[in-house]
Amino acid sequence: MIGRFFRLAWRQMNVQLQIRIFNRDTLLLFFLQPLVFSAVGMILARAAGNQAPDLVYTVIGSGIMGMWSGLVFTSTYDIGRDRREGVLELIVGSPTPLARVEAIRTFTNVMAGLVSLAAAFLAAMLIFKYSLAGANLPGAFLSLLLILFGMWCIGLFLANFLVWSRLGSPLVDFLELPVAVLCGFMYPLRVLPDWMQAISTVLPIRWALQALDETLSGGRDPALLWMQWALAFGISLLFWGLSRWLDGKVHDRVRVTGELSSI
Amino acid sequence: MSRAIARGVRLYLTQAWFSYRALYFWNTPFNYLASKFGFPFFAMLLFLFIGKYDGLANPVYIVIGNILLMPSLNGISGVSMAVTDEKRFGTLSYLLGSPAGRAPVFLGRALFPVLDGFMTATVAFPVALLIFHLDLSKTNFWLLLFCILLISFTTSGLGFILGSISLVNRDGWMITSTIAVGLYILVGVNFPVDLLPPFVRIISYGLPMTRGILAARMALAGASWAAVSQLLLGEVIVGIIYTAAGYGLFRLIERRSMVSGALDNL
Numbered sequence: 001m002i003g004r005f006f007r008l009a010w011r012q013m014n015v016q017l018q019i020r021i022f023n024r025d026t027l028l029l030f031f032l033q034p035l036v037f038s039a040v041g042m043i044l045a046r047a048a049g050n051q052a053p054d055l056v057y058t059v060i061g062s063g064i065m066g067m068w069s070g071l072v073f074t075s076t077y078d079i080g081r082d083r084r085e086g087v088l089e090l091i092v093g094s095p096t097p098l099a100r101v102e103a104i105r106t107f108t109n110v111m112a113g114l115v116s117l118a119a120a121f122l123a124a125m126l127i128f129k130y131s132l133a134g135a136n137l138p139g140a141f142l143s144l145l146l147i148l149f150g151m152w153c154i155g156l157f158l159a160n161f162l163v164w165s166r167l168g169s170p171l172v173d174f175l176e177l178p179v180a181v182l183c184g185f186m187y188p189l190r191v192l193p194d195w196m197q198a199i200s201t202v203l204p205i206r207w208a209l210q211a212l213d214e215t216l217s218g219g220r221d222p223a224l225l226w227m228q229w230a231l232a233f234g235i236s237l238l239f240w241g242l243s244r245w246l247d248g249k250v251h252d253r254v255r256v257t258g259e260l261s262s263i
Numbered sequence: 264m265s266r267a268i269a270r271g272v273r274l275y276l277t278q279a280w281f282s283y284r285a286l287y288f289w290n291t292p293f294n295y296l297a298s299k300f301g302f303p304f305f306a307m308l309l310f311l312f313i314g315k316y317d318g319l320a321n322p323v324y325i326v327i328g329n330i331l332l333m334p335s336l337n338g339i340s341g342v343s344m345a346v347t348d349e350k351r352f353g354t355l356s357y358l359l360g361s362p363a364g365r366a367p368v369f370l371g372r373a374l375f376p377v378l379d380g381f382m383t384a385t386v387a388f389p390v391a392l393l394i395f396h397l398d399l400s401k402t403n404f405w406l407l408l409f410c411i412l413l414i415s416f417t418t419s420g421l422g423f424i425l426g427s428i429s430l431v432n433r434d435g436w437m438i439t440s441t442i443a444v445g446l447y448i449l450v451g452v453n454f455p456v457d458l459l460p461p462f463v464r465i466i467s468y469g470l471p472m473t474r475g476i477l478a479a480r481m482a483l484a485g486a487s488w489a490a491v492s493q494l495l496l497g498e499v500i501v502g503i504i505y506t507a508a509g510y511g512l513f514r515l516i517e518r519r520s521m522v523s524g525a526l527d528n529l
Binding site: 048188 | 306314416
């Protein structure tokens with residue numbers, strides 16, 4: 001049973017990674033676009049008369065942004081591509097549940113996005129001499145895991161939502177940058193107006209990212225960190241629950257109408 | 264002679280109309296607005312908050328720059344798609360096999376994206392006035408409108424080049440998207456071009472929009488036509504060069520495809 005699951009996971013991840021590697025848009029989403037946003041941040045910092053940019057937000061934040069952009073595009077377009085190329089029916093008709101296929105795919109997409117963050121960290125450390133001395137490394141690691149878990153849950157939710165919705169492309173336009181704006185990928189949340197900060201509380205990445213910022217700058221306040229980690233984990237679970245509910249709806253609808261392509 | 268010109272104009276307008284219908288008629292208002300204002304608006308907000316965190320004295324500079332960049336979305340991506348989609352939907356062979364003059368067929372694809380881009384920026388300014396309290400009290404409005412129209416035209420030249428490249432390169436859309444994102448650094452949208460390193464500045468002044476955006480900013484501050492005439496002339500020249508290069512590239516690709524007899528395998 002477990003062996004079969006790992007074989008399935010390995011094959012799915014293999015296919016998904018090959019798709020990512022052969023799709024050159026990955027290069028744009030993981031590296032080029034974050035690089036542009038990071039460069040704008042640096043030049044704006046210089047224009048404002050700052051000696052040096054804030055590396056956590058300007059460089060590492062752009063890496064998080066690359067991860068997020070990659071996830072939004074893959075989660076929304078993978079299903080659309082399956083539908084367009086006539087593979088969706090085959091996946092739904094196979095004995096492996098669609099939810100499991102999506103879970104493995106989304107996991108692969110999130111893990112592939114780590115290259116963007118790794119590139120940003122390397123750039124910060126090698127080019128700008130960013131040091132992790134003084135950082136709360138175990139806390140930062142846990143925060144990063146929660147960011148990945150939050151992204152996985154949101155990615156699953158989006159993938160399920162888009163099986164029965166054709167809003168893929170416009171949804172990306174209203175998700176990719178708005179979430180980056182609301183979660184404060186490239187600046188601290190205090191910069192946002194109060195009402196925007198209030199909206200961002202429903203996003204698990206916001207809490208995990210805040211915890212990451214805290215821990216990278218040496219923050220060790222256990223009460224604050226545990227609250228942020230708990231909120232990140234709890235809200236992620238809510239998204240996961242929503243995606244499970246949507247998955248049930250999708251299957252019911254497919255069985256009733258028998259016309260997956262016309263959904 | 265006059266009949267030939269009339270035929271050319273009719274062909275140009277017909278092509279423009281068909282291309283517009285192919286690109287936009289299937290669209291829903293939500294899709295249209297999302298593609299038009301989604302990424303550009305939220306990118307502007309992101310840069311605005313980055314600027315605020317950095318302590319930038321004049322974040323309105325970012326708002327104006329991002330509004331002026333909006334026509335580029337149509338000019339570059341729209342025109343590039345109008346050319347590339349002929350291949351994607353299998354109509355390129357019919358187009359190249361027809362006896363119609365190539366210039367009106369090719370250039371007609373830019374008309375509606377240019378007008379649409381112009382309208383987008385023109386609508387965005389009053390909206391920004393309400394949200395960001397732009398000071399338009401000194402603005403030379405006719406000059407500003409002319410600058411926006413000019414920017415819309417000149418970016419379509421870059422769109423033609425990228426569209427032609429996309430006909431022979433399977434990563435054409437990635438190249439187009441990369442250049443579109445690169446414009447946030449290169450053409451003076453979020454900060455003056457002078458802040459860029461000298462070698463990047465040379466690239467900036469070789470691109471459409473750089474002079475047009477500068478002229479539009481001066482028009483917003485109340486500059487006269489005479490004060491920006493050099494910039495406008497430069498923008499026109501750059502636009503013509505890019506359009507001619509795009510057309511030349513298209514003809515070259517067409518000739519190559521005629522020799523190989525493999526239009527859709529380009």
